[in-house]
Amino acid sequence: MAIKAGSSDFLSNLGRVYGMYTGGFLAFVILIAVLEQMGVPNRILGYLFVFFTISVYAIIGIMSRTAQVSEYYVAGRSVPAFYNGMATGADWMSAASFVGMAGTLFLLGYDGLAWVLGWTGGFVLVSILIGPYLRKFGAYTVPDFLAFRYGGNVARGLGVLVLVACSFTYVTAQIYGTGIIASRFLGMPFELAVFAGLVGILVCSMLGGMRAVTWTQVAQYIVLIIAYLTPIIILSTKNYGIPIPELTYGQAIADITAREQQMIASGLATVANLKPHISPFINYTPLNFFAIILCMMVGTASLPHILMRYFTTPSVRAARQSVAWSLLFIFLLYFSAPAYAAFSKLEVYTNVIGRDLTAIRPWIFNWGELGLVKICGQNAASIDAIVAACKAIADHPGVVRLQDFIINTDVIVLSTPEIAGLPYVISGLVAAGGLAAALSTADGLLLAIANALSHDVYYKMIDPNAPTVRRLMVARVLLLIVAVVAAATAATKPGDILAMVGWAFSLAMAGNFPALVMGVWWKRATSTGAVCGIIAGFGLCLFYLVTTRYFPGAGVKYFGMTSLLNPITGAPLVDLAKAMALPNAMETWPTVAHPLVNKVGWFGLTNIACGMLGAPLGFAVIYVVSLLGKEPSKEMQAYVDDIRKPRGRTVLEEKTT
Amino acid sequence: MPESTDLKQREEAHWAKTSRLMLTHLGVWFFFGYVIHMFVVPLNKITIPILNFPLGFYMAAQGSLIVFVVMLFMFAKQQDKIDREFGFAEED
Numbered sequence: 001m002a003i004k005a006g007s008s009d010f011l012s013n014l015g016r017v018y019g020m021y022t023g024g025f026l027a028f029v030i031l032i033a034v035l036e037q038m039g040v041p042n043r044i045l046g047y048l049f050v051f052f053t054i055s056v057y058a059i060i061g062i063m064s065r066t067a068q069v070s071e072y073y074v075a076g077r078s079v080p081a082f083y084n085g086m087a088t089g090a091d092w093m094s095a096a097s098f099v100g101m102a103g104t105l106f107l108l109g110y111d112g113l114a115w116v117l118g119w120t121g122g123f124v125l126v127s128i129l130i131g132p133y134l135r136k137f138g139a140y141t142v143p144d145f146l147a148f149r150y151g152g153n154v155a156r157g158l159g160v161l162v163l164v165a166c167s168f169t170y171v172t173a174q175i176y177g178t179g180i181i182a183s184r185f186l187g188m189p190f191e192l193a194v195f196a197g198l199v200g201i202l203v204c205s206m207l208g209g210m211r212a213v214t215w216t217q218v219a220q221y222i223v224l225i226i227a228y229l230t231p232i233i234i235l236s237t238k239n240y241g242i243p244i245p246e247l248t249y250g251q252a253i254a255d256i257t258a259r260e261q262q263m264i265a266s267g268l269a270t271v272a273n274l275k276p277h278i279s280p281f282i283n284y285t286p287l288n289f290f291a292i293i294l295c296m297m298v299g300t301a302s303l304p305h306i307l308m309r310y311f312t313t314p315s316v317r318a319a320r321q322s323v324a325w326s327l328l329f330i331f332l333l334y335f336s337a338p339a340y341a342a343f344s345k346l347e348v349y350t351n352v353i354g355r356d357l358t359a360i361r362p363w364i365f366n367w368g369e370l371g372l373v374k375i376c377g378q379n380a381a382s383i384d385a386i387v388a389a390c391k392a393i394a395d396h397p398g399v400v401r402l403q404d405f406i407i408n409t410d411v412i413v414l415s416t417p418e419i420a421g422l423p424y425v426i427s428g429l430v431a432a433g434g435l436a437a438a439l440s441t442a443d444g445l446l447l448a449i450a451n452a453l454s455h456d457v458y459y460k461m462i463d464p465n466a467p468t469v470r471r472l473m474v475a476r477v478l479l480l481i482v483a484v485v486a487a488a489t490a491a492t493k494p495g496d497i498l499a500m501v502g503w504a505f506s507l508a509m510a511g512n513f514p515a516l517v518m519g520v521w522w523k524r525a526t527s528t529g530a531v532c533g534i535i536a537g538f539g540l541c542l543f544y545l546v547t548t549r550y551f552p553g554a555g556v557k558y559f560g561m562t563s564l565l566n567p568i569t570g571a572p573l574v575d576l577a578k579a580m581a582l583p584n585a586m587e588t589w590p591t592v593a594h595p596l597v598n599k600v601g602w603f604g605l606t607n608i609a610c611g612m613l614g615a616p617l618g619f620a621v622i623y624v625v626s627l628l629g630k631e632p633s634k635e636m637q638a639y640v641d642d643i644r645k646p647r648g649r650t651v652l653e654e655k656t657t
Numbered sequence: 658m659p660e661s662t663d664l665k666q667r668e669e670a671h672w673a674k675t676s677r678l679m680l681t682h683l684g685v686w687f688f689f690g691y692v693i694h695m696f697v698v699p700l701n702k703i704t705i706p707i708l709n710f711p712l713g714f715y716m717a718a719q720g721s722l723i724v725f726v727v728m729l730f731m732f733a734k735q736q737d738k739i740d741r742e743f744g745f746a747e748e749d
Contacts, residue, residue, distance in 0.1 A: 110697070113717040117690060120722050124686045127729055128679050132736075246719065250710035278714045280697045290691055297690065315747045317737055324729035331726050338718045521676075641668055644675070645745040 014083060022222050028052060033425040042424045046185045049428040053223060057216045058203040064215050065207035069468055072209035073140040075312040079214055085325025087217035088309045090440035092330055095177025096501050098437035103409025105341035109275060111283040116334050118293040122300025127323035130301055131310040133520045133643050135319040138650025142304040143456045149519040150530040153461050158534045160452045162511030163304045170504040171445040173497045175490040178438040185431040191491045198487045201442045206476050213443045220436040227433020228333050235343055235420040249339040252346045259349045268354050269402035285567045291609035299505025302512035305448035316646035344412045347419050353400050357387050363418040372408040450479035502608035503545060510541035510614025518622050523637045529626030537618025544610040552596035553586035561600040573599045671743040682732055689721040
């Protein structure tokens with residue numbers, strides 16, 4: 001009873017609690033700024049930032065620990081729409097969004113906006129088609145709904161399989177991101193940093209389940225959004241006199257376009273190697289551009305760790321409002337990311353490209369030392385280093401040309417404070433924000449996996465009589481095991497974060513979306529139909545992914561796959577006749593360097609968008625198989641009617657003690 | 658049982674209206690998510706005055722996103738209104 005009273009006290013004072021927290025965080029940033037002026041070394045400031053923020057998350061996690069089942073799984077269904085929106089924002093925006101998004105836009109220009117569109121528009125589907133209905137149903141997990149609607153443990157098992165497949169792919173990428181940030185700012189070895197980040201994640205999610213994760217995610221959202229917007233607002237004010245970067249970067253884009261022409265005219269770039277920032281369809285074919293948007297959107301509406309956030313609201317109405325708040329909070333970051341890209345690109349095009357080698361601005365060297373910026377093929381660690389590197393190139397004009405310059409995309413956000421000439425405290429702030437983004441997403445994903453394993457597999461399928469204490473114990477132990485396995489996978493550096501995240505979305509789309517949507521919107525959908533549909537859709541997507549990535553030779557030889565197309569010329573990316581004649585053509589499990597990997601497929605469709613094949617097949621199979629079988633029982637149809645009406649009790653009533 | 662037929666009718670009318678709202682919003686979503694970006698090349702020839710954004714780029718970077726956010730707040734209101742109209746809304 002004491003806990004209950006304490007928690008309602010907390011809930012009625014949320015505004016004050018988080019207001020004080022935000023004020024405290026800003027005061028802490030100012031304190032660090034003062035310490036910096038007093039001459040405290042940067043390394044120490046970096047440690048202070050990381051340890052202060054992680055301990056605050058840990059304290060929140062410990063304070064909101066719980067031993068109640070409904071608190072553990074759905075935060076007692078008492079999270080107000082506004083705060084659930086913030087928590088979803090943090091849950092959603094990962095290291096890939098915080099650090100990677102701006103870099104992707106820098107590199108791809110217009111085509112990178114496919115990711116921006118895809119990762120925002122999906123919330124429309126969440127609100128209209130699925131989220132509020134699952135809230136009314138009263139599930140603890142997404143497989144819960146599949147099991148109830150499609151009668152039994154086969155559907156539940158498939159739901160768990162899809163959930164684990166997509167969440168695990170996703171969480172590995174997050175822990176990897178945590179490791180990168182921690183190693184860069186604290187100078188830890190990467191492998192150690194991965195496990196250090198893991199401890200931070202576990203403290204938040206282990207003790208209090210959904211309740212603890214929710215309240216830490218709100219705290220993490222506040223840190224990450226302040227960290228993301230601060231440097232770019234300062235930069236915009238400095239360069240254009242207006243503190244709204246989202247408005248002023250239009251001028252930067254106009255300047256970039258003018259500069260691109262100038263660079264070609266003066267021989268600093270060639271038509272072949274310059275990709276104009278605003279030109280569409282030069283990195284992705286139109287088919288793949290729109291396929292990526294669709295897969296990311298539909299994937300959003302199918303990812304269990306996002307859907308389960310809407311199980312925590314007090315009502316169906318609040319669930320709908322909460323989706324709108326979520327997108328607003330996410331939008332704040334996503335519509336600023338293109339500004340980062342534009343400001344950085346303008347800086348590079350005007351102050352790096354075309355400069356005399358001896359007059360390059362010093363921020364380049366900090367990143368060159370880490371091997372993240374290369375000029376003339378060598379790490380740009382100092383003026384002497386780049387002068388020597390460029391001398392080795394025949395006929396080098398002594399100024400940096402576009403083809404001489406290579407930048408790692410992770411640098412874009414992290415280097416902006418230095419480009420703007422801001423003190424180190426802002427860099428530390430950005431690092432803390434990136435860490436918050438990675439930790440919060442990893443928390444949500446690990447919780448989704450552990451809940452599915454403890455609630456769906458252990459409690460519902462293995463031991464339905466398990467007492468509460470044992471269920472929560474199993475949940476915590478599984479959380480620990482999953483986390484350690486994910487960290488071990490991340491420590492092997494499996495590769496490209498953006499592609500891995502894209503695969504997770506496509507898998508979720510193919511596996512979950514048809515069964516969830518038809519479960520709510522079509523009473524006639526039957527258990528057999530859904531089971532066949534999930535197997536067919538998820539199976540096809542997985543087959544396409546695995547074949548094009550790991551068995552591309554077999555794909556070409558046995559399954560009629562052809563080369564993907566070059567978006568500019570429309571010619572095949574690889575000459576299949578030649579590549580298939582090579583001795584390694586049929587190699588299995590090859591590295592990304594293999595000539596066929598990720599470059600073959602059907603209809604010229606990239607494997608990131610494999611959900612485009614799986615989801616339509618899933619819909620078709622559910623439709624046909626359902627019509628072939630007997631109509632679902634009257635009772636089941638009445639339950640579906642119940643789900644559609646917000647009023648009344650939830651369909652599923654769980655034992656809560 | 659007149660009461661249960663009444664409920665049945667209300668359920669059906671409620672769902673018909675809900676489905677219509679769903680289709681309208683999906684239409685807007687499809688237009689701003691896909692259709693408008695198919696015309697990016699001609700739209701890029703138009704420049705937004707003062708801000709200097711090419712319109713095609715602007716729509717993908719900000720315009721569509723703003724539409725999505727506004728849409729979701731509107732949808733929450735409209736669906737709630739439908740639920741209330743048929744007496745299926747939760748108590749406040």
